[in-house]
Amino acid sequence: MRSLNECRLYGIVDLGYVRPDAVVSMTRALVEGGVDILQLRAKNLSPEEVETLARQMHSITRDGGVPLVINDHPKVAAAVGSEGVHIGQDDGAIVETRAMVGSACFVGRSTHGLAQAMTAMAEGADYIGFGPLYATGTKPNYTPIGLHDIAEVHRFATVPVFCIGGVNLQTLTAVLAAGARRVVIVSALLLAADPRAYIRSVKELLDAP
Numbered sequence: 001m002r003s004l005n006e007c008r009l010y011g012i013v014d015l016g017y018v019r020p021d022a023v024v025s026m027t028r029a030l031v032e033g034g035v036d037i038l039q040l041r042a043k044n045l046s047p048e049e050v051e052t053l054a055r056q057m058h059s060i061t062r063d064g065g066v067p068l069v070i071n072d073h074p075k076v077a078a079a080v081g082s083e084g085v086h087i088g089q090d091d092g093a094i095v096e097t098r099a100m101v102g103s104a105c106f107v108g109r110s111t112h113g114l115a116q117a118m119t120a121m122a123e124g125a126d127y128i129g130f131g132p133l134y135a136t137g138t139k140p141n142y143t144p145i146g147l148h149d150i151a152e153v154h155r156f157a158t159v160p161v162f163c164i165g166g167v168n169l170q171t172l173t174a175v176l177a178a179g180a181r182r183v184v185i186v187s188a189l190l191l192a193a194d195p196r197a198y199i200r201s202v203k204e205l206l207d208a209p
Helices: 018-032 047-064 072-080 096-103 114-123 152-157 172-177 196-208
Strands: 009-014 038-040 066-072 084-087 106-111 127-130 161-163 183-185
Touching: 009 072, 009 106, 009 196, 018 047, 018 096, 018 196, 038 047, 038 084, 038 172, 047 066, 072 084, 072 096, 084 096, 096 106, 096 114, 096 152, 106 114, 114 127, 114 152, 152 161, 161 183, 172 196, 183 196
Parallel strands: 009 038, 009 183, 038 066, 066 084, 084 106, 106 127, 127 161
Antiparallel strands: none
């Protein structure tokens, strides 16, 4: 299983873009394409439905050595035995989430600025999502934070920082130039005509000297 520190390209199977009956095929495409870490985000499903999809995904991600992260549902993460769980700013304390999932499951936190990033790290987050960098349909109610704080958050970062929000092949060069080392890509991967090829193109840029 790939370690969190090794992960640079973070994919999300978001049910806002992927039908439940296409989750398995999309998961397989993303894992085969080369994502380093993969999250299930299913905002409008019941915990039982999320768990069913998570189990289907985990059989694929586990075989591919790709950590699976469950968004917003620590109890599902614990039940499935996923490698990680992700929580937002309004989802309670990290210590409470960690108590639910156990020490073997890492905990990530969404942050939307430098102050929140500092707080999440002080709370013990194992990684943070930092953004949204650009306006994005995935998070339409969030004001973009831009690229100017990417270098600063990496200056004090004690855990992996995954830059998120509007990242795609068109914006990735600028995001990396601003200091990003890890990125989350959602809609661009999920809506690509060939997700496997898209991932290969992204990783060429991520791995460029």
